[in-house]
Amino acid sequence: MRYIDAFNHFFPKRYFDALVESPAAQKDIGKRVRGIPALYDLDLRLKVVDQFPDYTQVLSLGLPMIERLWGPEKSPEMSRIANDGLAEVASKHPDRFAGYSATLPMNAPEAAAREAERALKNGANAIQIGTNAGGLAIDDKKYWPIYEVIEKSGKPILLHPARTREMADFVGETKSKYEICSVLGWPFETGVTLSRFIFSGIMDAYPKLKVIAHHLGGVIPYLEGRIGHSFDQLGVRTSDEDYGALLKSLKKRPFDYFKNFYGDTAIEGVRAPMVCGIDFFGADHVLFASDCPFDKEKGPGYIRSTIAVLDEIKLSPADKEKICFRNAQKMFGVG
């Protein structure tokens, strides 16, 4: 079977050097990323990829956090450096890297729309966006021109969870302890942002926008009953906002928008949730992805375990091909 890995992470050299020297990274981001060499060392990364026959990666930046590291005066430049770096790596090794996704300086929305346009014209196969922009919800109107550009391109958004600073502070009291904020909070964040994309009207304004939610949709597929029945009753629990009118103004049932998103298989190689997630999105809306190199082996672990799970579960040959590479070919525009 051929595999195109839709969502995995890498820092191109020039961007990585700037990252570890940035003031914001000095505290612990620098230390953390240095502990995973296949995240920035190209030779090591190629060795990881070469362990798997007929397997290529669409590269995404390590974390969509440009706006956390640099202010709006610097972030547009750093996005260009990151995106051009990924483009270069991918173009030099087309047999290992099927393509790349571009990252945007979300703390500079106008520059972000321009960078999306530039990167997509330059061949970017997707746009990676964090579930929040330095703590701000990304359904605000100021970000809508970005989604317009992406929809026009036909390329998908790769939606990556990002912890809000506000959440981190808040959870100081009840949630951040024990790293709950990243382990459970990230998939929750993903669900929150998908919901806001629907209820803010973004999905009605840009109906052809394709959103691939990392980690098989976060918490959404498991909460199928709630996003169905509970969102159908939107407004019943609230007295100070007229959500009933909002619900009526939407072009579809909330549930149907959720079903129209995409998920990737980056759930650390587990079986039952994989079946649940594929059942929710359907084989046309799931893409193979590994989250490489964030496994314990720091490279091949999740690629191997994700392939093993897909071999184990019941899928028709046609559906398996869609998930493993055909959906990626179509959505990313790769051969």
Next chain:
Amino acid sequence: MRYIDAFNHFFPKRYFDALVESPAAQKDIGKRVRGIPALYDLDLRLKVVDQFPDYTQVLSLGLPMIERLWGPEKSPEMSRIANDGLAEVASKHPDRFAGYSATLPMNAPEAAAREAERALKNGANAIQIGTNAGGLAIDDKKYWPIYEVIEKSGKPILLHPARTREMADFVGETKSKYEICSVLGWPFETGVTLSRFIFSGIMDAYPKLKVIAHHLGGVIPYLEGRIGHSFDQLGVRTSDEDYGALLKSLKKRPFDYFKNFYGDTAIEGVRAPMVCGIDFFGADHVLFASDCPFDKEKGPGYIRSTIAVLDEIKLSPADKEKICFRNAQKMFGVG
């Protein structure tokens, strides 16, 4: 098939009358609960139950929110009124109500431990606890005597999600809009509290404590990969707390504690998440429950759809009996 419904909601009359007249309930809680008559009208509730042959309910209070409605000077008394009310309803209609769970005044921890002891001696079949106590995490040491009492009784905790006030405020910015806080935030809260029960040491201190997490474990089963692999790496992402030492101090792998919790089937009658959740907890750790009367029909909807899903999915006859009534018989001590 016989069914014992482990988690569903009802307000006994004397408590309900006080609730709708309480100052805190005037705003919207009163309005909301009045909209669902089978939540407090016993005749209507009996008619709902009677629609299903060989089906009984273990009654739980409407919401575990006594501490939101009354201060610590009043909440112990209101808990007694609620618990004695449920006891009376259950004892008068044993053919419809197999038992009841008691609620505690969590804003008065010492009184809560005493009320747990009193109610359990009085025949309560479980203790219902919210995932937070008026916004405070419930793994704080001041609550541990409550868990000691419950563990000794052999009866389970029914863990019900509760929105924190802090969360509501926080999510004002990025999350509370569109009722995301209850639709997605509640199952997240459940996962947070289960995690804190493990990492705070409660499950090591009270290893026989049984916790039944409403809504089939909240988000936990779907995040199997993360609670496995990510919690195994606790401390790697954090620089200001020594979570590595905490991890070593636990008696088991974090994942194994999660697998040792229980879930109920109250997920609004959906199939794929039901399979996923039962796979995670195992048939010995799942109990039939409907969340009656919070369906659109305000009574029988989720009972019917949950029975239908359990009929549809592949379960051995022995496993199905465990889920539908045998686990409940054993854990609640009912005939």
